[in-house]
Amino acid sequence: MVSSDLLQMGGDQAFLGNKGLCVEQSSKSQLHSGLDVCTGNNDPKRVAKEKLFLFCIIASALVILLVGLLVVSYRNFKHNESYAENELEGGKEKDLKWKLESFHPVNFTAEDVCNLEEDNLIGSGGTGKVYRLDLKRNGGPVAVKQLWKGSGVKVFTAEIEILRKIRHRNIMKLYACLKKGGSSFLVLEYMSNGNLFQALHRQIKEGVPELDWHQRYKIALGAAKGIAYLHHDCSPPIIHRDIKSTNILLDEEYEPKIADFGVAKIADNSSTESYSSCFAGTHGYIAPELAYTLKVTEKSDIYSFGVVLLELVTGRRPIEEEYGEGKDIVYWVGTHLSDQENVQKLLDRDIVSDLVQEDMLKVLKVAILCTNKLPTPRPTMRDVVKMIIDADSCTLRSPESNPEKNVKPLL
Template sequence: MVHLEDKEQYIFYEYRDSSNKTIPSEESSKDEQRRKLAVAISVSFFSVLMIVLTFYWRKKKLRGNIPQEKGDDEAHEEKLELPLFDFTTIVHATNNFSSDKRLGQGGFGHVYMIQGTLIDGQEVAVKRLAHKSGQGVREFKNEVILCAKLQHRNLVKVLGCCIQGEERILIYEYMPNKSLDSFLFGMFYSSRELLDWMKRFNIIFGIARGLLYLHQDSRLRIIHRDLKTSNILLDNELNPKISDFGVARMFTENQMEANTKIVAGTYGYMAPEYAIEGIFSTKSDVFSFGIILLEIVSGRKNTGIFYPNQGFNLLGHAWRLWKEENPMKLVDACLEDTFTISEVLRCIHIGLLCVQLHPEDRPNMASVILMLTNENTLPQPKEPGFLIERTPIIEEQSSSKNMTNSSTNEVTVTLLDAR
């Protein structure tokens, strides 16, 4: 028996009952409860922490751990908002990516056509990125994120994607007439004949509307950075749709231009300030549009073609004809009498305004739309920024038997100041 001096002291002692068992005090019981509660809270906190870390790791893995160049927009940080398709389903639909379903090859992989087995009987195109293409993965994710947000009749509609292991696949609406360059620069003259002037003007106007949407009317301001004829797809009725947003960049509402150390695009279509200094803006796309416009009018490619006895590419040739006040010689011969002279002249004029050296001298796309739709007087264009000239160099070669003169050609790219 334990003797207590008073009642209040009882809670600080233990006593043993007749069976010799220790009976805990009231305070000891409360301490034990506190310990159990602390352990429970610690376990719960640790579990929640592990769930958060696991979620973060899986999200980071899904993004592919792609390094960002300085100044990149935050589009890569946003989650993918397109339907995800299973890789096995796509393999089955493409017959294991067989060559008979292949439409062509892009910069980072092949494009295939699927009929009616993937999306509600719809014909779709499947772009499969080549494996081990780090830049291609980044561009793929960029295209997925941007295309999920952009909807316009003159932009290709993206329907879904697949991200599984190393596989990166984009699914978009099928364009039966393929790309504009296959008509303008294809092997057969007849393909150009299919594009009469009315169709060509409709294509020019459609591309302009698509660019206006990207630059001004969409909730995002998008700079395409790789606008060219092979990235203009044509639907059943030969309506143009801008495609391939892999290297596109998103601007903030008040941002006017940006600079990059990684110049991504196609020479012959890139603006001088972008190709040389890495500076790009909406006016960079305007320059590319100007090149495309001149290619549509002439049926000739800006790069790789030099005109006899002139030594210029298409841009230099167009400028020379303009200075000689004979721009109609630029018009594709297969158009014959299908065009209105004033309309064609206006398009050539607009094309030359779009390719001026300084970005501030080029019109924006809103102004281009107005120029295409009315007959107001246009400003005189200044000398284009990029001209490719083939310069003849005479070299004398001597031998013990005779003296002969031979000439060789060098291709030089000249950046000319506007006058």
């Protein structure tokens, strides 16, 4: 469209030969122009609206296309996920039988193990349920751990990888594992006396604890030997990462067994330390350095075992209100080390006597060494075993349980 100003300056001759040019009706009347009058189709505002409309149509089409692609991708993802779950859950058409892998001589079948009853449930935790199972063939009980689906698969793999290779009287024995699709079971030794935490706080009768000092000392020494085996006799070393009184199980003779290797870490071959991608441990037992580093070493296990020793000596829990907000048993013990009288108050008054007081104090000193705030000064587990052996007085020591008479005294 030619404006009235341009038409007045150039006249019609300046625009001849340009088809499609037009003028407004008012300009044609005033200047007597021979150019055609512009119709609505040539209106700039209308053209702009048409362009905007066209842009909206193209944008809408692109959005619809993008949404369609997303829907198709989501459906493919769900289809693949459903397919994977079906493969994991059953594979019933391909595999109708349980896969049983045994690590010790066993006298049972998969059918014996997998028919569990809720009446025989003896425990439940973050990794699964534990049942007592009385085997029909030989009548002996076993513990069957049914792992949760999902995260339980990682625990299943970790425990098998470690326990299948271990042979030690103070490490929980893994008899076999069973798997079918997404269902996983571990068949373990049955511990008739439960875990150490439970035993420490049970009473035979009112005011009389189930565990006297002789039994507690035996448990401390056995558990120390089990952890020392993991640290020093396994190649590469094994770091448990969750040593606590509930993970120390007791058989009918109160022989301790280190259990629950679901978060255990196999150290690198090049050194006795490794890095973990996830946090592990239990509040009250976690070494202070794990608050600022993911480096995993045996020293964190030693700290946790030191807390267990404090439980054995004091009869107290790792976390109690009496310690103060945000405080634990290590802090509470530290506040009583100013003089000998306060130190003696730390000993469990339900079991302490003149006969065992000195031995309890020696084990207390071992616990304090193990719970040093800095990892480097903590003793190795071999040293801990030697010190606990040395803490046994003549009244508790039998000839066969004293193979190391030349151990340097702690005091």
